[in-house]
Amino acid sequence: MLKQISSAIILLSVLSSCGNDNNTTKEIPSSNDTTVVRDLHTQSNADEVTMKHLDLDINVDLTGKQISGNATWQIENKGKIKTLKLDTYDLTIDSVKVDGNKVEYKLDAFVEHLGSALNIPISENSTNVIIYYKSGAKATALQWLTPQQTLGKKHPFLYTQSESIYARSWIPCADGPGIRYTYNARVTVPKGLMALMSAENPQRLSDSGIYHFKMEIPVPAYLMALAVGDVSFKAIDERTGVYAEPNMLEKVHYEFAETGKMVHAAEQLYGPYRWGRYDILVLPPGFPIGGMENPRLTFCTPTVIAGDRSLVNLIAHELAHSWSGNLVTNATWNDFWLNEGFTVYFERRISESLNGKDYVDMLWELGYQDLEKAVEDIGADNKDTWLHIDLKDRDPDDGLTDIAYEKGALLLRLIEENVGREKFDVFLKKYFDEHAFKTIHTEQFLSYLRNNLLNNDKALEEKINIKAWVYGPGIPSNAPRADHVLFDKVNAERDKFLKGAAASSLTTSIWTTHEWLHFLRKMPKPLTKEQMADLDKENKFTQSGNSEIADLWFIMSVATGYDVAYPAMEKFLSSVGRRKFLEPLYKEMMTSGKQDMAKTIYAKYKMNYHPLAQGTLDKLIEGK
Numbered sequence: 001m002l003k004q005i006s007s008a009i010i011l012l013s014v015l016s017s018c019g020n021d022n023n024t025t026k027e028i029p030s031s032n033d034t035t036v037v038r039d040l041h042t043q044s045n046a047d048e049v050t051m052k053h054l055d056l057d058i059n060v061d062l063t064g065k066q067i068s069g070n071a072t073w074q075i076e077n078k079g080k081i082k083t084l085k086l087d088t089y090d091l092t093i094d095s096v097k098v099d100g101n102k103v104e105y106k107l108d109a110f111v112e113h114l115g116s117a118l119n120i121p122i123s124e125n126s127t128n129v130i131i132y133y134k135s136g137a138k139a140t141a142l143q144w145l146t147p148q149q150t151l152g153k154k155h156p157f158l159y160t161q162s163e164s165i166y167a168r169s170w171i172p173c174a175d176g177p178g179i180r181y182t183y184n185a186r187v188t189v190p191k192g193l194m195a196l197m198s199a200e201n202p203q204r205l206s207d208s209g210i211y212h213f214k215m216e217i218p219v220p221a222y223l224m225a226l227a228v229g230d231v232s233f234k235a236i237d238e239r240t241g242v243y244a245e246p247n248m249l250e251k252v253h254y255e256f257a258e259t260g261k262m263v264h265a266a267e268q269l270y271g272p273y274r275w276g277r278y279d280i281l282v283l284p285p286g287f288p289i290g291g292m293e294n295p296r297l298t299f300c301t302p303t304v305i306a307g308d309r310s311l312v313n314l315i316a317h318e319l320a321h322s323w324s325g326n327l328v329t330n331a332t333w334n335d336f337w338l339n340e341g342f343t344v345y346f347e348r349r350i351s352e353s354l355n356g357k358d359y360v361d362m363l364w365e366l367g368y369q370d371l372e373k374a375v376e377d378i379g380a381d382n383k384d385t386w387l388h389i390d391l392k393d394r395d396p397d398d399g400l401t402d403i404a405y406e407k408g409a410l411l412l413r414l415i416e417e418n419v420g421r422e423k424f425d426v427f428l429k430k431y432f433d434e435h436a437f438k439t440i441h442t443e444q445f446l447s448y449l450r451n452n453l454l455n456n457d458k459a460l461e462e463k464i465n466i467k468a469w470v471y472g473p474g475i476p477s478n479a480p481r482a483d484h485v486l487f488d489k490v491n492a493e494r495d496k497f498l499k500g501a502a503a504s505s506l507t508t509s510i511w512t513t514h515e516w517l518h519f520l521r522k523m524p525k526p527l528t529k530e531q532m533a534d535l536d537k538e539n540k541f542t543q544s545g546n547s548e549i550a551d552l553w554f555i556m557s558v559a560t561g562y563d564v565a566y567p568a569m570e571k572f573l574s575s576v577g578r579r580k581f582l583e584p585l586y587k588e589m590m591t592s593g594k595q596d597m598a599k600t601i602y603a604k605y606k607m608n609y610h611p612l613a614q615g616t617l618d619k620l621i622e623g624k
């Protein structure tokens with residue numbers, strides 16, 4: 001997943017206890033068998049029963065906003081247990097059959113964050129469990145869009161977001177990142193709409209409205225994905241392509257035209273892409289996050305369609321997940337940095353291959369600034385700034401901060417700088433090969449690192465100070481910093497402006513988005529209205545089609561009270577659903593004396609936002 005939540009949300013989150021001491025947890029033995037790691041976010045007992053394969057047969061009712069049908073699990077009862085426990089969240093269970101016979105099942109009481117465990121009696125030799133079910137109104141994974149919320153305005157739309165523990169709200173499953181299975185699906189949708197999954201996908205409409213999917217590579221539940229809507233496909237090359245609403249397909253195709261090159265660059269670094277096709281689905285505007293690395297089909301926000309390919313780095317990130325995350329998966333959400341830190345490091349290496357060192361140094365520096373902000377927001381001594389985070393009795397989304405992404409990536413960069421790039425690349429390629437389609441937790445990784453790269457060299461390990469990074473707070477003092485060749489030039493232009501030079505006199509003509517972001521981010525806040533007007537006149541920030549720049553500009557406008565930008569800002573807030581943009585902009589209104597403005601605008605457009613974004617903003621704006 002691309003970074004989505006600013007760390008401020010951590011402070012707003014209510015940390016509540018599950019209130020259930022009998023949660024079943026999954027135990028994952030480590031490589032050296034001295035550490036047992038529990039996945040605290042699944043109530044399933046899939047450590048004792050192998051979940052081999054899922055056959056899903058569902059109907060998607062876009063008017064009634066409900067998924068209904070059945071899930072057939074092929075299992076192997078290796079632990080010879082009497083009860084299979086699966087995760088569900090707001091599902092109505094109609095009936096359950098085991099090996100063809102109806103059985104009495106039991107749904108446990110609802111546990112906060114985790115949902116209700118479904119208890120199914122099985123025998124030693126049971127191999128087949130069918131659950132007939134319907135999704136509920138509170139399904140956290142499902143966003144149902146009205147035609148008005150799409151670009152085409154004619155058809156409704158559905159998409160899922162299953163990471164981290166939301167798959168259980170549309171499929172009864174063993175919902176832990178360490179539990180992998182293959183799946184087939186038969187999905188019935190209204191005629192005229194297309195259905196897509198994280199699987200082999202259709203490229204044209206089915207006349208019957210029935211679609212068949214196959215995923216022969218085992219994946220965890222958080223990578224289960226479904227989208228239904230009026231979308232079309234256009235190929236980029238023989239193994240990559242884009243899906244989008246028809247009226248933006250050409251734009252999307254232009255923006256992502258270099259995807260094939262990216263896949264090639266990634267393969268050159270760390271070995272073959274193992275998932276067959278790599279396609280991208282661009283969703284309607286309400287998508288709450290940047291991107292989601294659903295296997296074979298990245299789900300992506302339309303906010304990266306800037307018209308000039310300036311924000312396609314997001315695709316490098318989602319693509320990199322095809323190795324780090326989808327291929328080698330964090331065993332529990334406490335180990336989330338293994339998914340995201342590796343992916344940010346890998347994403348920047350792809351970008352460096354394609355765009356050169358000076359360019360990617362800007363990404364590293366902007367990432368460092370994000371990390372500093374996260375540490376400041378969370379608190380420099382807070383244990384939530386450790387790479388290995390403790391999410392016991394908490395919402396796993398509390399771990400989705402820049403710590404996992406940027407601190408994780410920086411540790412890998414530090415190791416690279418200490419051992420040399422050549423050696424580090426050989427190590428990473430081997431790591432992906434040897435752990436392909438497996439899960440790994442933090443201690444396993446550290447032990448693999450010691451044995452395969454650091455060669456148990458204690459002095460080297462102390463120099464890197466891995467312990468301070470993984471089990472210590474804040475940003476360790478040996479954190480590497482990128483060279484500032486391009487940003488030094490930006491700093492000089494900003495200084496000139498702040499000393500009174502007109503915006504028109506600055507040398508900015510060859511700047512990319514990243515230079516502009518650095519230029520604006522490091523401006524003192526608030527600027528005067530005159531300074532804002534001068535910058536705007538020269539650079540047309542208020543009308544910017546680049547969502548990253550627009551968001552930053554609107555935050556500065558609110559701080560200054562530069563009301564010229566307000567109509568455009570309201571339009572932005574009505575059409576963008578990405579939490580990364582919404583949260584800091586509303587937060588600026590709330591903290592700069594413009595609470596009424598925040599409340600009025602939020603009340604107007606709340607329904608355009610995803611339930612996950614609404615949850616964040618309800619707390620921020622309405623104090624709920």
Ligand SMILES: [Zn+2]
Pocket residue numbers: 001002003317321339340343
């Ligand atoms: Zn990610």
